[in-house]
Amino acid sequence: EVVDARGKYILPGAIDAHVHFRDPGYTHKETWETGTASAAMGGVTTVFEMPNTNPPTGTVEALNLKLKSAEQAYVDFGIYGLLGEDNLTELEALIEGGVAGFKCFMGNTFGNLPSPPTGAILEGFEIVAKHGYRIALHAENASIMARRSKKLREAGRCDPLAHLDARPPVVATEAVSRAAILAEWTGARIHILHVSSGDELRPLREAKARGVDITAETCPHYLLLDERAYTEKKSLIRVNPPVREKTHQDQLWRAVQDGTIDMIATDHAPHSHEEKHRDDIWTTDCGFTGVQTQMPLMLTQVGAGRLSLTDYVRMTSLAPAKAFGLYPRKGALLPGSDADLVIIDMERETQVDSSKLKSKGSSTPFHGHAAKGAPVHTLVRGRFVMRDGALVTEAKGHGCNVRRIQQMPTPKPRNVETTTAAIVRKNRK
Ligand code: NCD
Ligand code: ZN
């Protein structure tokens, strides 16, 4: 199987730590087949998939249903188990059953999963910390959001910017700070999803400085769109957390460059065309497709000199591999070789086109955006899943659950030595 790679770059395949494939439960939005086909086309060789499906991935039974759907996958995958108030007694069974990590919804978002009270989050962290798996957090404060949304709706606001006004940065910053404190107390490893504001960076930096095992991602839409896009994109741009003002975007870029933000993930959150194009912002579903457009969009930034190619690979491949225990990969444990690769052409010019995406819910605010730099071949464990820009349909079902190779480093001692808990324990001895 020879391809001509002259003038191209061979990179490790991207690992997208944040996708929603909707299957089971919302298969009109996406399925494992369409979602992972979109990933293969986007140069993504591994995805980590979120539990806000129906049923939510909070029990072993639900996990097994999802694993069944995932048999259609073109690319490798990890599955997040839900960490909720009602399923604390299931967490260990979920680990046994093959989840690659956990997801906790601190704030309300698609699927309406209740945000657990802080006491339940603490207990969940304690349970998971013993096993070392990373817990990803949708860090938004549900109570602040609920009160603000109610006021805005009562005031008759239903324009796109009302969504931004309902979720000011404090909504996320408060939750990031709280999550970091709970992680410090319990020794849990955590991952902050979709960092959207400059304000979140301070608790993030402080937690890292204290030795908390905390990683963070941002997404292409926070780096490439800002408040001005609401006028043109309208309800299509509705996403949790919201795309914010330019000043936040500038701070996020600086955090990408100084390493405060570890990863670029997409928060691939597909919805049907109808669900994304409503006049009323409150009833428009949040999120949009992303797994196929990340690479061309971000390679354009590489080409423009805003990010080195090495930093791009670190943020989209190396960092997620390390954070989720896939580094260094032991190829022999999964069928095929170690080669998860993407071959890119930095000169190829394309335009984001919703109608050409493999994702079912292909509405994107990036429709029409020009890109320079594109993946042309994708290999998962040595096998082509995209070749010459075309999906290799025979590769359907090639994807494996990475949990079979995942090796999280051994859990840390329960407390960072500087916490009061550690000091009190020491003094009691
Ligand atoms: C996500 C979805 O649709 O599942 N939506 C979103 O706006 N990002 C959920 C989420 O990640 O919050
Ligand atoms: Zn989220």
Ligand code: ZN
């Ligand atoms: Zn998400």
